[in-house]
Amino acid sequence: MWLTQLLERNRQCRPGRIALVDDERSVTWAELHDRTRQLAHGLAESGIGRGDRVAVLSKDRIEVLESYFALARLGALFVPLNHSLAEPEVAGIVERVGAVAVLGESELLDRHAELPKSVRLRVAFDKPAFARLGTLAEERELPDVADTDPIAVLHTSATTGQAKGVTVDSASFRAIALGWLVTARPTDDIVMVNCCPLYHGSMVVSLTYLAAGATVVLMPGFTPQRALSAVARHRATHMWLVPQMLRFMLQAKASGHTDLSSLREVLYGAAPMPLDVYADAVERLGCGFRQVYGMTEVGGPFVTLGPDEHPAPGDVTSQHPVRTGR
CATH class of the missing domain: 3.40.50.980 (Rossmann fold)
Known part of the structure:
Protein backbone atom coordinates (compact mmCIF):
# COMPACT_ATOMS: atom_id res chain seq x y z
CA MET A 1 0.00 0.00 0.00
CA TRP A 2 1.38 3.35 -1.15
CA LEU A 3 1.47 5.30 2.13
CA THR A 4 3.11 2.40 3.98
CA GLN A 5 5.63 1.99 1.16
CA LEU A 6 6.34 5.73 1.27
CA LEU A 7 7.29 5.50 4.95
CA GLU A 8 9.29 2.30 4.56
CA ARG A 9 11.31 3.57 1.61
CA ASN A 10 12.23 6.83 3.31
CA ARG A 11 13.11 5.00 6.54
CA GLN A 12 15.50 2.83 4.56
CA CYS A 13 17.01 5.60 2.41
CA ARG A 14 17.19 8.53 4.84
CA PRO A 15 16.44 7.33 8.40
CA GLY A 16 18.10 10.28 10.14
CA ARG A 17 16.75 13.03 7.95
CA ILE A 18 13.98 15.23 9.34
CA ALA A 19 10.62 14.27 7.83
CA LEU A 20 8.21 16.62 9.61
CA VAL A 21 8.51 19.79 11.65
CA ASP A 22 5.84 21.72 13.53
CA ASP A 23 5.80 24.43 16.19
CA GLU A 24 6.55 21.93 18.96
CA ARG A 25 8.97 19.34 17.61
CA SER A 26 10.46 17.50 14.65
CA VAL A 27 10.66 13.81 13.73
CA THR A 28 13.05 11.88 11.52
CA TRP A 29 11.91 9.37 8.93
CA ALA A 30 12.88 6.51 11.23
CA GLU A 31 10.89 8.06 14.10
CA LEU A 32 7.87 8.75 11.88
CA HIS A 33 7.91 5.18 10.58
CA ASP A 34 8.15 3.65 14.05
CA ARG A 35 5.56 5.95 15.64
CA THR A 36 3.10 5.35 12.82
CA ARG A 37 3.38 1.59 13.25
CA GLN A 38 3.05 1.93 17.02
CA LEU A 39 0.02 4.17 16.63
CA ALA A 40 -1.59 1.70 14.23
CA HIS A 41 -1.29 -1.01 16.90
CA GLY A 42 -2.74 1.33 19.52
CA LEU A 43 -5.70 2.28 17.36
CA ALA A 44 -6.33 -1.37 16.53
CA GLU A 45 -6.32 -2.21 20.24
CA SER A 46 -8.86 0.59 20.72
CA GLY A 47 -11.19 -1.12 18.28
CA ILE A 48 -10.38 0.68 15.02
CA GLY A 49 -10.25 -1.66 12.05
CA ARG A 50 -10.53 -2.03 8.31
CA GLY A 51 -13.28 0.10 6.79
CA ASP A 52 -13.85 2.26 9.87
CA ARG A 53 -14.11 6.01 9.32
CA VAL A 54 -12.08 8.16 11.72
CA ALA A 55 -12.51 11.94 11.67
CA VAL A 56 -9.51 14.19 12.34
CA LEU A 57 -10.21 17.68 13.70
CA SER A 58 -7.02 19.66 14.17
CA LYS A 59 -4.84 22.48 13.00
CA ASP A 60 -1.69 21.41 11.19
CA ARG A 61 0.68 19.43 13.40
CA ILE A 62 2.77 16.27 13.20
CA GLU A 63 0.14 14.12 14.91
CA VAL A 64 -2.27 14.76 12.03
CA LEU A 65 -0.03 13.08 9.47
CA GLU A 66 0.97 10.37 11.93
CA SER A 67 -2.73 9.56 12.27
CA TYR A 68 -3.32 9.55 8.52
CA PHE A 69 -0.48 7.07 7.97
CA ALA A 70 -1.48 4.88 10.92
CA LEU A 71 -5.15 4.68 9.93
CA ALA A 72 -4.28 3.87 6.34
CA ARG A 73 -1.99 1.11 7.63
CA LEU A 74 -5.04 -0.47 9.25
CA GLY A 75 -7.26 -0.10 6.22
CA ALA A 76 -9.34 2.45 8.13
CA LEU A 77 -10.30 5.70 6.40
CA PHE A 78 -9.08 9.03 7.71
CA VAL A 79 -11.62 11.84 7.34
CA PRO A 80 -9.95 15.28 7.68
CA LEU A 81 -12.30 17.99 8.94
CA ASN A 82 -12.07 21.73 8.39
CA HIS A 83 -11.42 23.01 11.92
CA SER A 84 -13.26 26.26 11.21
CA LEU A 85 -16.59 24.54 10.54
CA ALA A 86 -19.52 25.24 12.84
CA GLU A 87 -20.88 22.55 15.18
CA PRO A 88 -23.78 21.48 12.92
CA GLU A 89 -21.43 21.19 9.94
CA VAL A 90 -18.94 18.98 11.80
CA ALA A 91 -21.74 16.84 13.22
CA GLY A 92 -23.28 16.53 9.76
CA ILE A 93 -20.07 15.26 8.16
CA VAL A 94 -19.39 12.85 11.03
CA GLU A 95 -22.91 11.49 10.71
CA ARG A 96 -22.81 11.16 6.91
CA VAL A 97 -19.54 9.22 6.88
CA GLY A 98 -20.45 7.19 9.97
CA ALA A 99 -17.24 8.03 11.83
CA VAL A 100 -16.57 5.73 14.78
CA ALA A 101 -13.86 7.93 16.29
CA VAL A 102 -12.64 11.51 16.31
CA LEU A 103 -8.99 12.46 16.82
CA GLY A 104 -7.86 16.05 17.22
CA GLU A 105 -6.79 18.92 19.42
CA SER A 106 -8.56 19.19 22.75
CA GLU A 107 -9.53 22.83 22.18
CA LEU A 108 -11.36 21.88 19.00
CA LEU A 109 -12.83 18.65 20.36
CA ASP A 110 -14.23 20.57 23.34
CA ARG A 111 -16.20 22.79 20.95
CA HIS A 112 -17.99 19.73 19.62
CA ALA A 113 -19.12 17.97 22.77
CA GLU A 114 -22.24 16.59 21.10
CA LEU A 115 -21.43 14.26 18.22
CA PRO A 116 -23.49 11.54 16.50
CA LYS A 117 -23.94 8.24 18.33
CA SER A 118 -21.64 6.44 15.88
CA VAL A 119 -18.64 8.04 17.63
CA ARG A 120 -17.37 5.71 20.33
CA LEU A 121 -13.83 7.07 20.74
CA ARG A 122 -12.44 10.59 21.17
CA VAL A 123 -8.71 11.13 21.63
CA ALA A 124 -6.92 14.49 21.89
CA PHE A 125 -3.50 14.84 20.30
CA ASP A 126 -2.29 17.09 23.10
CA LYS A 127 -3.25 14.74 25.95
CA PRO A 128 -1.17 11.86 27.39
CA ALA A 129 -3.67 9.26 26.16
CA PHE A 130 -2.67 9.85 22.54
CA ALA A 131 1.05 9.62 23.28
CA ARG A 132 0.41 6.33 25.08
CA LEU A 133 -1.51 4.78 22.18
CA GLY A 134 0.39 1.70 21.10
CA THR A 135 3.13 1.88 23.71
CA LEU A 136 1.59 -0.97 25.71
CA ALA A 137 -0.20 -2.73 22.87
CA GLU A 138 0.68 -6.32 22.12
CA GLU A 139 2.40 -6.88 18.80
CA ARG A 140 -0.16 -8.06 16.28
CA GLU A 141 -0.17 -8.71 12.59
CA LEU A 142 -1.42 -5.66 10.76
CA PRO A 143 -3.72 -6.25 7.78
CA ASP A 144 -2.58 -6.23 4.19
CA VAL A 145 -4.13 -3.17 2.59
CA ALA A 146 -4.41 -3.19 -1.19
CA ASP A 147 -3.87 -0.12 -3.34
CA THR A 148 -7.50 -0.38 -4.38
CA ASP A 149 -8.78 -0.23 -0.80
CA PRO A 150 -10.24 3.15 0.24
CA ILE A 151 -8.11 4.93 2.85
CA ALA A 152 -9.54 8.46 3.04
CA VAL A 153 -12.67 10.54 2.67
CA LEU A 154 -11.67 14.06 1.64
CA HIS A 155 -14.21 16.88 1.62
CA THR A 156 -14.46 19.66 -0.90
CA SER A 157 -14.17 23.30 0.08
CA ALA A 158 -17.95 23.83 -0.16
CA THR A 159 -17.60 27.16 -1.97
CA THR A 160 -20.88 26.58 -3.81
CA GLY A 161 -22.83 24.56 -1.25
CA GLN A 162 -22.47 21.69 1.16
CA ALA A 163 -19.08 19.98 1.34
CA LYS A 164 -18.99 16.77 -0.68
CA GLY A 165 -17.17 13.68 0.57
CA VAL A 166 -14.76 12.07 -1.89
CA THR A 167 -13.55 8.54 -1.18
CA VAL A 168 -9.91 8.08 -2.19
CA ASP A 169 -7.88 4.89 -2.42
CA SER A 170 -4.14 4.40 -2.11
CA ALA A 171 -3.72 3.98 -5.87
Whole structure:
Protein backbone atom coordinates (compact mmCIF):
# COMPACT_ATOMS: atom_id res chain seq x y z
CA MET A 1 0.00 0.00 0.00
CA TRP A 2 1.38 3.35 -1.15
CA LEU A 3 1.47 5.30 2.13
CA THR A 4 3.11 2.40 3.98
CA GLN A 5 5.63 1.99 1.16
CA LEU A 6 6.34 5.73 1.27
CA LEU A 7 7.29 5.50 4.95
CA GLU A 8 9.29 2.30 4.56
CA ARG A 9 11.31 3.57 1.61
CA ASN A 10 12.23 6.83 3.31
CA ARG A 11 13.11 5.00 6.54
CA GLN A 12 15.50 2.83 4.56
CA CYS A 13 17.01 5.60 2.41
CA ARG A 14 17.19 8.53 4.84
CA PRO A 15 16.44 7.33 8.40
CA GLY A 16 18.10 10.28 10.14
CA ARG A 17 16.75 13.03 7.95
CA ILE A 18 13.98 15.23 9.34
CA ALA A 19 10.62 14.27 7.83
CA LEU A 20 8.21 16.62 9.61
CA VAL A 21 8.51 19.79 11.65
CA ASP A 22 5.84 21.72 13.53
CA ASP A 23 5.80 24.43 16.19
CA GLU A 24 6.55 21.93 18.96
CA ARG A 25 8.97 19.34 17.61
CA SER A 26 10.46 17.50 14.65
CA VAL A 27 10.66 13.81 13.73
CA THR A 28 13.05 11.88 11.52
CA TRP A 29 11.91 9.37 8.93
CA ALA A 30 12.88 6.51 11.23
CA GLU A 31 10.89 8.06 14.10
CA LEU A 32 7.87 8.75 11.88
CA HIS A 33 7.91 5.18 10.58
CA ASP A 34 8.15 3.65 14.05
CA ARG A 35 5.56 5.95 15.64
CA THR A 36 3.10 5.35 12.82
CA ARG A 37 3.38 1.59 13.25
CA GLN A 38 3.05 1.93 17.02
CA LEU A 39 0.02 4.17 16.63
CA ALA A 40 -1.59 1.70 14.23
CA HIS A 41 -1.29 -1.01 16.90
CA GLY A 42 -2.74 1.33 19.52
CA LEU A 43 -5.70 2.28 17.36
CA ALA A 44 -6.33 -1.37 16.53
CA GLU A 45 -6.32 -2.21 20.24
CA SER A 46 -8.86 0.59 20.72
CA GLY A 47 -11.19 -1.12 18.28
CA ILE A 48 -10.38 0.68 15.02
CA GLY A 49 -10.25 -1.66 12.05
CA ARG A 50 -10.53 -2.03 8.31
CA GLY A 51 -13.28 0.10 6.79
CA ASP A 52 -13.85 2.26 9.87
CA ARG A 53 -14.11 6.01 9.32
CA VAL A 54 -12.08 8.16 11.72
CA ALA A 55 -12.51 11.94 11.67
CA VAL A 56 -9.51 14.19 12.34
CA LEU A 57 -10.21 17.68 13.70
CA SER A 58 -7.02 19.66 14.17
CA LYS A 59 -4.84 22.48 13.00
CA ASP A 60 -1.69 21.41 11.19
CA ARG A 61 0.68 19.43 13.40
CA ILE A 62 2.77 16.27 13.20
CA GLU A 63 0.14 14.12 14.91
CA VAL A 64 -2.27 14.76 12.03
CA LEU A 65 -0.03 13.08 9.47
CA GLU A 66 0.97 10.37 11.93
CA SER A 67 -2.73 9.56 12.27
CA TYR A 68 -3.32 9.55 8.52
CA PHE A 69 -0.48 7.07 7.97
CA ALA A 70 -1.48 4.88 10.92
CA LEU A 71 -5.15 4.68 9.93
CA ALA A 72 -4.28 3.87 6.34
CA ARG A 73 -1.99 1.11 7.63
CA LEU A 74 -5.04 -0.47 9.25
CA GLY A 75 -7.26 -0.10 6.22
CA ALA A 76 -9.34 2.45 8.13
CA LEU A 77 -10.30 5.70 6.40
CA PHE A 78 -9.08 9.03 7.71
CA VAL A 79 -11.62 11.84 7.34
CA PRO A 80 -9.95 15.28 7.68
CA LEU A 81 -12.30 17.99 8.94
CA ASN A 82 -12.07 21.73 8.39
CA HIS A 83 -11.42 23.01 11.92
CA SER A 84 -13.26 26.26 11.21
CA LEU A 85 -16.59 24.54 10.54
CA ALA A 86 -19.52 25.24 12.84
CA GLU A 87 -20.88 22.55 15.18
CA PRO A 88 -23.78 21.48 12.92
CA GLU A 89 -21.43 21.19 9.94
CA VAL A 90 -18.94 18.98 11.80
CA ALA A 91 -21.74 16.84 13.22
CA GLY A 92 -23.28 16.53 9.76
CA ILE A 93 -20.07 15.26 8.16
CA VAL A 94 -19.39 12.85 11.03
CA GLU A 95 -22.91 11.49 10.71
CA ARG A 96 -22.81 11.16 6.91
CA VAL A 97 -19.54 9.22 6.88
CA GLY A 98 -20.45 7.19 9.97
CA ALA A 99 -17.24 8.03 11.83
CA VAL A 100 -16.57 5.73 14.78
CA ALA A 101 -13.86 7.93 16.29
CA VAL A 102 -12.64 11.51 16.31
CA LEU A 103 -8.99 12.46 16.82
CA GLY A 104 -7.86 16.05 17.22
CA GLU A 105 -6.79 18.92 19.42
CA SER A 106 -8.56 19.19 22.75
CA GLU A 107 -9.53 22.83 22.18
CA LEU A 108 -11.36 21.88 19.00
CA LEU A 109 -12.83 18.65 20.36
CA ASP A 110 -14.23 20.57 23.34
CA ARG A 111 -16.20 22.79 20.95
CA HIS A 112 -17.99 19.73 19.62
CA ALA A 113 -19.12 17.97 22.77
CA GLU A 114 -22.24 16.59 21.10
CA LEU A 115 -21.43 14.26 18.22
CA PRO A 116 -23.49 11.54 16.50
CA LYS A 117 -23.94 8.24 18.33
CA SER A 118 -21.64 6.44 15.88
CA VAL A 119 -18.64 8.04 17.63
CA ARG A 120 -17.37 5.71 20.33
CA LEU A 121 -13.83 7.07 20.74
CA ARG A 122 -12.44 10.59 21.17
CA VAL A 123 -8.71 11.13 21.63
CA ALA A 124 -6.92 14.49 21.89
CA PHE A 125 -3.50 14.84 20.30
CA ASP A 126 -2.29 17.09 23.10
CA LYS A 127 -3.25 14.74 25.95
CA PRO A 128 -1.17 11.86 27.39
CA ALA A 129 -3.67 9.26 26.16
CA PHE A 130 -2.67 9.85 22.54
CA ALA A 131 1.05 9.62 23.28
CA ARG A 132 0.41 6.33 25.08
CA LEU A 133 -1.51 4.78 22.18
CA GLY A 134 0.39 1.70 21.10
CA THR A 135 3.13 1.88 23.71
CA LEU A 136 1.59 -0.97 25.71
CA ALA A 137 -0.20 -2.73 22.87
CA GLU A 138 0.68 -6.32 22.12
CA GLU A 139 2.40 -6.88 18.80
CA ARG A 140 -0.16 -8.06 16.28
CA GLU A 141 -0.17 -8.71 12.59
CA LEU A 142 -1.42 -5.66 10.76
CA PRO A 143 -3.72 -6.25 7.78
CA ASP A 144 -2.58 -6.23 4.19
CA VAL A 145 -4.13 -3.17 2.59
CA ALA A 146 -4.41 -3.19 -1.19
CA ASP A 147 -3.87 -0.12 -3.34
CA THR A 148 -7.50 -0.38 -4.38
CA ASP A 149 -8.78 -0.23 -0.80
CA PRO A 150 -10.24 3.15 0.24
CA ILE A 151 -8.11 4.93 2.85
CA ALA A 152 -9.54 8.46 3.04
CA VAL A 153 -12.67 10.54 2.67
CA LEU A 154 -11.67 14.06 1.64
CA HIS A 155 -14.21 16.88 1.62
CA THR A 156 -14.46 19.66 -0.90
CA SER A 157 -14.17 23.30 0.08
CA ALA A 158 -17.95 23.83 -0.16
CA THR A 159 -17.60 27.16 -1.97
CA THR A 160 -20.88 26.58 -3.81
CA GLY A 161 -22.83 24.56 -1.25
CA GLN A 162 -22.47 21.69 1.16
CA ALA A 163 -19.08 19.98 1.34
CA LYS A 164 -18.99 16.77 -0.68
CA GLY A 165 -17.17 13.68 0.57
CA VAL A 166 -14.76 12.07 -1.89
CA THR A 167 -13.55 8.54 -1.18
CA VAL A 168 -9.91 8.08 -2.19
CA ASP A 169 -7.88 4.89 -2.42
CA SER A 170 -4.14 4.40 -2.11
CA ALA A 171 -3.72 3.98 -5.87
CA SER A 172 -5.09 7.51 -6.37
CA PHE A 173 -2.53 9.04 -3.99
CA ARG A 174 0.21 7.05 -5.74
CA ALA A 175 -0.87 8.09 -9.25
CA ILE A 176 -1.09 11.76 -8.27
CA ALA A 177 2.33 11.65 -6.58
CA LEU A 178 4.20 9.82 -9.33
CA GLY A 179 2.70 11.92 -12.10
CA TRP A 180 3.50 15.11 -10.24
CA LEU A 181 7.06 14.12 -9.31
CA VAL A 182 7.91 13.08 -12.86
CA THR A 183 6.95 16.59 -13.98
CA ALA A 184 8.36 18.61 -11.07
CA ARG A 185 11.54 16.49 -10.72
CA PRO A 186 12.32 17.48 -7.12
CA THR A 187 15.86 17.26 -5.79
CA ASP A 188 16.82 15.28 -2.70
CA ASP A 189 17.25 18.26 -0.39
CA ILE A 190 13.81 19.91 -0.42
CA VAL A 191 12.48 21.62 2.69
CA MET A 192 8.92 22.75 2.07
CA VAL A 193 6.97 25.15 4.27
CA ASN A 194 3.31 24.13 4.01
CA CYS A 195 1.03 27.13 4.57
CA CYS A 196 -2.12 25.25 3.56
CA PRO A 197 -4.45 23.08 5.65
CA LEU A 198 -4.21 19.31 5.90
CA TYR A 199 -7.96 18.81 5.66
CA HIS A 200 -8.82 18.63 1.94
CA GLY A 201 -7.16 18.03 -1.42
CA SER A 202 -4.39 20.54 -0.73
CA MET A 203 -2.86 18.12 1.77
CA VAL A 204 -2.03 15.78 -1.13
CA VAL A 205 0.73 18.24 -2.11
CA SER A 206 2.47 17.55 1.20
CA LEU A 207 2.06 13.79 0.79
CA THR A 208 3.51 14.05 -2.72
CA TYR A 209 6.65 15.86 -1.60
CA LEU A 210 7.03 13.53 1.37
CA ALA A 211 7.09 10.70 -1.17
CA ALA A 212 10.21 12.34 -2.62
CA GLY A 213 11.85 12.44 0.81
CA ALA A 214 11.29 16.14 1.43
CA THR A 215 11.13 17.72 4.85
CA VAL A 216 7.70 19.32 5.36
CA VAL A 217 7.31 22.18 7.82
CA LEU A 218 3.80 22.53 9.28
CA MET A 219 2.22 25.62 10.84
CA PRO A 220 -0.83 25.68 13.15
CA GLY A 221 -2.29 28.46 11.04
CA PHE A 222 -1.02 30.99 8.55
CA THR A 223 0.26 34.40 9.51
CA PRO A 224 2.78 36.34 7.37
CA GLN A 225 5.21 36.55 10.27
CA ARG A 226 5.00 32.84 11.04
CA ALA A 227 5.54 31.88 7.40
CA LEU A 228 8.50 34.22 6.97
CA SER A 229 10.07 32.96 10.16
CA ALA A 230 9.62 29.33 9.09
CA VAL A 231 11.39 29.91 5.78
CA ALA A 232 14.34 31.63 7.44
CA ARG A 233 14.63 29.24 10.41
CA HIS A 234 14.49 26.05 8.37
CA ARG A 235 16.23 27.39 5.24
CA ALA A 236 13.22 26.31 3.22
CA THR A 237 13.67 25.66 -0.48
CA HIS A 238 9.94 25.51 -1.30
CA MET A 239 6.68 27.03 -0.09
CA TRP A 240 3.09 25.91 -0.70
CA LEU A 241 0.49 28.67 -0.36
CA VAL A 242 -2.36 30.57 -1.99
CA PRO A 243 -1.65 33.89 -3.74
CA GLN A 244 -3.26 36.03 -1.05
CA MET A 245 -0.88 34.54 1.51
CA LEU A 246 2.02 35.59 -0.70
CA ARG A 247 0.61 39.11 -0.91
CA PHE A 248 0.39 39.35 2.89
CA MET A 249 3.95 38.04 3.26
CA LEU A 250 5.36 40.63 0.87
CA GLN A 251 3.42 43.40 2.64
CA ALA A 252 4.65 42.41 6.10
CA LYS A 253 7.34 44.62 7.63
CA ALA A 254 9.36 41.54 8.51
CA SER A 255 9.77 40.66 4.83
CA GLY A 256 12.24 43.51 4.46
CA HIS A 257 14.77 41.98 6.86
CA THR A 258 14.00 38.25 6.70
CA ASP A 259 16.48 36.06 4.84
CA LEU A 260 14.49 34.29 2.13
CA SER A 261 17.47 33.52 -0.09
CA SER A 262 17.09 29.76 0.37
CA LEU A 263 13.80 29.72 -1.58
CA ARG A 264 14.00 28.03 -4.96
CA GLU A 265 10.31 27.56 -5.77
CA VAL A 266 6.96 28.89 -4.60
CA LEU A 267 3.98 26.61 -5.25
CA TYR A 268 0.63 28.36 -5.38
CA GLY A 269 -2.96 27.34 -6.08
CA ALA A 270 -6.65 27.72 -5.20
CA ALA A 271 -6.88 31.11 -6.95
CA PRO A 272 -5.33 33.05 -9.86
CA MET A 273 -2.03 34.78 -9.20
CA PRO A 274 -2.60 38.57 -9.33
CA LEU A 275 -0.17 40.23 -11.74
CA ASP A 276 1.03 42.80 -9.21
CA VAL A 277 1.76 40.12 -6.60
CA TYR A 278 3.63 37.98 -9.11
CA ALA A 279 5.73 40.86 -10.41
CA ASP A 280 6.63 41.95 -6.87
CA ALA A 281 7.44 38.39 -5.80
CA VAL A 282 9.64 37.71 -8.84
CA GLU A 283 11.66 40.85 -8.16
CA ARG A 284 12.00 40.36 -4.40
CA LEU A 285 12.32 36.59 -4.05
CA GLY A 286 14.25 35.74 -7.19
CA CYS A 287 12.95 32.15 -7.25
CA GLY A 288 10.78 30.02 -9.51
CA PHE A 289 7.00 29.77 -9.32
CA ARG A 290 4.84 26.70 -9.87
CA GLN A 291 1.10 26.91 -10.32
CA VAL A 292 -0.86 24.02 -8.79
CA TYR A 293 -4.28 23.10 -10.13
CA GLY A 294 -6.34 20.31 -8.67
CA MET A 295 -9.71 19.21 -7.41
CA THR A 296 -10.55 17.25 -4.30
CA GLU A 297 -13.02 15.35 -6.48
CA VAL A 298 -10.15 13.79 -8.43
CA GLY A 299 -7.88 13.20 -5.45
CA GLY A 300 -5.71 16.31 -5.46
CA PRO A 301 -3.44 18.27 -7.83
CA PHE A 302 -3.19 17.03 -11.39
CA VAL A 303 -2.05 20.00 -13.52
CA THR A 304 0.98 22.21 -13.05
CA LEU A 305 2.53 25.22 -14.73
CA GLY A 306 6.26 25.05 -14.01
CA PRO A 307 8.83 27.80 -13.47
CA ASP A 308 10.00 27.61 -17.09
CA GLU A 309 6.42 28.25 -18.24
CA HIS A 310 6.02 31.44 -16.21
CA PRO A 311 6.87 34.84 -17.69
CA ALA A 312 10.35 36.20 -17.17
CA PRO A 313 10.76 39.20 -14.82
CA GLY A 314 9.50 42.34 -16.48
CA ASP A 315 7.32 40.47 -18.98
CA VAL A 316 4.19 40.41 -16.81
CA THR A 317 1.66 42.82 -18.32
CA SER A 318 -2.04 42.79 -19.04
CA GLN A 319 -1.10 41.80 -22.62
CA HIS A 320 1.13 38.94 -21.41
CA PRO A 321 -0.46 37.63 -18.22
CA VAL A 322 0.51 34.55 -16.26
CA ARG A 323 -0.91 31.61 -18.18
CA THR A 324 -3.18 29.10 -16.55
CA GLY A 325 -2.31 25.44 -16.15
CA ARG A 326 -2.97 22.96 -18.90
